Amino acid sequence: MSADDVLGRWVPDCPEDIAVVLAKAGFPWWIAGGYAIELAVGRELRPHGDLDVLVLRRDQALVRDLLADWDLFVADPPGLGRLRPWPSGEALQLPLHDIWCRRTPEAPWSVQLMLDEAEGTEWISRRAPQIRLPIERVGRTSATGIPYLAPEVQLFYKAKATREKDESDFDAVLPLLDMSQREWLAEALRAIAPDHSWRQRLQQVS
Template sequence: MNPLPEDSWNAWSPDELHAHLGHWRSEWYVVGGWALDLWHGHQTRAHEDIEFAVLPAGIDGCRKILSQLDFFEVSDGKLTYRASNAALPVDLWQLWGADMTAGFWRVDMMIERGTPEVWAYKRDHSIRMPRAAAVRSNKLGTPYLAPANVLLFKAKHRREKDERDFEAALPKLSSQEKLDLRLWLEALHPKHEWIARL
């Protein structure tokens, strides 16, 4: 099966994603810019996609629940179809879910390497914390990654939207969140401009 064009996104909203996964008895949570907006309690900017994370053990269950979508592995800039009954690579990090009938990508599934009890940072597994501290929920029960953790991901590339997300989040971060993010940046990106502002 050939993938859709990479820019053919008409992503679900967090509420739509929650409607599909809200009763699933496994770990999942919204990440990226939408996670920050769930924390803010309102949408601060447009989002071209929606990213959420699951643990490796949850991939098959998640794809089963989202059976109306066809999933494609994202690796090295290529999109490769992965049938629902096919074995997945052990080094799988990301899957895009496509609604082939409508002709749109709907979700971006990220694979996290922690455990049900411990959240682990994808790019450096030495950065870990209790999952109960890393994953929060909004008033509707939609789980999302905590803001300092989201900003850690965004710090690497510092795209325009990442800078805007940092600016919007900075006044609301708690003292502990600022400390955590500063320590993480000092360890991974010691010359990062955000450090002095935290």
């Protein structure tokens, strides 16, 4: 039985759709996942099963208010295929970080909202708190004005258990990473997976 059979089907928004919804957000947000890689390379790479959007946990009440008319469910506990409603006013604490969003209860799921950590002006990876960046370096902006997760940060998240599509995303964006991006990703991978195959490839790029 597929996840769609249990939890409902997905018809993901495109980044332009959610950018309209979040246009008045007074907090940082970024397109994440495979779409972030596509925004970085400037072309479509493959079909997508969902649309990920990353926000900082400290801004969750603000994004909850922006999506007040949506049907929002949190994966609780994460990773086990269980969802429960996310009521207005509930502050989600770790390990909860994954929110499924659809416009109405009858609509398909269209956005997956991900919460990440921050302290002051620093972003903190929820998977490895020692991995940090100034928040201003976490994202980029596309030519059409859409915020997206910096490719080195997105690849860090994809590196945990790489699938064929993650390897394809790495291949597509690797030539575009500058020296500082490659060094940051190589060092971040060293902290969580020192033998990861991507580390050698990052060091081989001239």
